[in-house]
Amino acid sequence: MMEAATLLWIYFYSVLLVTVFLSLYGVYRRPNVLKKIIMLSIFGDAANVLAVLMGFRKNAASPPVYPGQTYTEWSAPNSTQLQQFASAAVDPVPQVLVVTAIVIGLAVLIFLSAAAILLYRHYGTLDVRLIRQKIIEGGVEE
Amino acid sequence: MFQGPIIFGLTVNEILLAVFLTLALIFTYKTLVERDLVKAVVYSGGEAVSYALAFVVMYAPDLVLAYVAVGLGIYSALFLFVITRTERYEKEVVEA
Numbered sequence: 582m583m584e585a586a587t588l589l590w591i592y593f594y595s596v597l598l599v600t601v602f603l604s605l606y607g608v609y610r611r612p613n614v615l616k617k618i619i620m621l622s623i624f625g626d627a628a629n630v631l632a633v634l635m636g637f638r639k640n641a642a643s644p645p646v647y648p649g650q651t652y653t654e655w656s657a658p659n660s661t662q663l664q665q666f667a668s669a670a671v672d673p674v675p676q677v678l679v680v681t682a683i684v685i686g687l688a689v690l691i692f693l694s695a696a697a698i699l700l701y702r703h704y705g706t707l708d709v710r711l712i713r714q715k716i717i718e719g720g721v722e723e
Numbered sequence: 724m725f726q727g728p729i730i731f732g733l734t735v736n737e738i739l740l741a742v743f744l745t746l747a748l749i750f751t752y753k754t755l756v757e758r759d760l761v762k763a764v765v766y767s768g769g770e771a772v773s774y775a776l777a778f779v780v781m782y783a784p785d786l787v788l789a790y791v792a793v794g795l796g797i798y799s800a801l802f803l804f805v806i807t808r809t810e811r812y813e814k815e816v817v818e819a
Contacts, residue, residue: 585731589741596744600751607755613813615760615805619767622798623751626774630744637781641736676783683789687797694805701809708814 586639593634600627614697614707618690625686629679636672736780743780747773758813764802768795 604627607620658666697707704712727735750770757763771794778786 586733586737589733589737592741593744596741596748600744600748603748603751603755611755611813613760615802615809616763616813618805619754619760619763619802623754623767623770626771626794627747627751630747630774630777633778633781633783633786637740639737640734641782643782671782676786679783679786680789683786683793687793690798691801694801697805698808707809 590639594631597627597631597634601631612708612710614700614709618693618697621693622686622690625682629682629686632675632679632682636675638671640669641671642669736782739780740777743773743777747777758815760806760811760813761803764799764806767802768799771795771798 601624604620604624608617608624611617611620700712701707704715706712706715730738747770750766750773754763754766754770757766771790775787775790775794778784778790
């Protein structure tokens with residue numbers, strides 16, 4: 582019998598993977614271009630949460646701002662306090678990377694939205710099946 | 724350092740994280756099956772808020788500030804702008 586905590590951590594990763602596969606299914610199978618873009622944004626969000634979850638840990642605690650110090654008086658933290666801090670702190674590196682990923686994802690989505698508007702102006706629809714039909718009927722556009 | 728109470732060997736943060744991730748999965752499914760794109764945008768906004776709350780309990784409060792502004796504000800405004808310029812309903816087309 583596994584511990585409840587182990588089962589819960591397996592559940593975190595499986596829920597995130599199910600979300601990733603569901604959003605990828607939406608990107609592949611939904612006919613509307615805007616729906617594809619929305620599902621792509623959800624895919625990016627789930628990937629970001631997956632990265633931050635890899636930095637999360639068991640028995641994490643909210644860290645003190647200055648380990649072993651108060652705001653008014655300064656003293657160097659001793660090794661016990663540093664050990665206590667390092668045993669409960671989460672990994673900050675994925676969090677810093679995710680800030681960059683959010684901004685880049687925003688730029689990509691704005692570009693895709695502009696492309697969708699141009700697609701609608703050219704073909705009069707956002708349905709990829711209708712667009713394919715129009716391309717086949719009208720021949721290859723120059 | 725503050726850890727909070729332990730329930731069945733689990734911290735409160737782990738239990739809340741499971742709740743928020745499940746909520747995001749439900750919102751993702753609702754977004755996938757919705758044919759009205761305005762409702763789909765609203766559901767994706769709820770999904771972004773769920774992930775922002777998951778960032779809160781994962782001790783990443785700096786991401787929450789960026790995530791609520793971008794995920795709920797800019798994404799929704801951008802998608803609604805695209806809907807005003809294009810079409811609102813995702814049609815079920817009979818294949819010829």
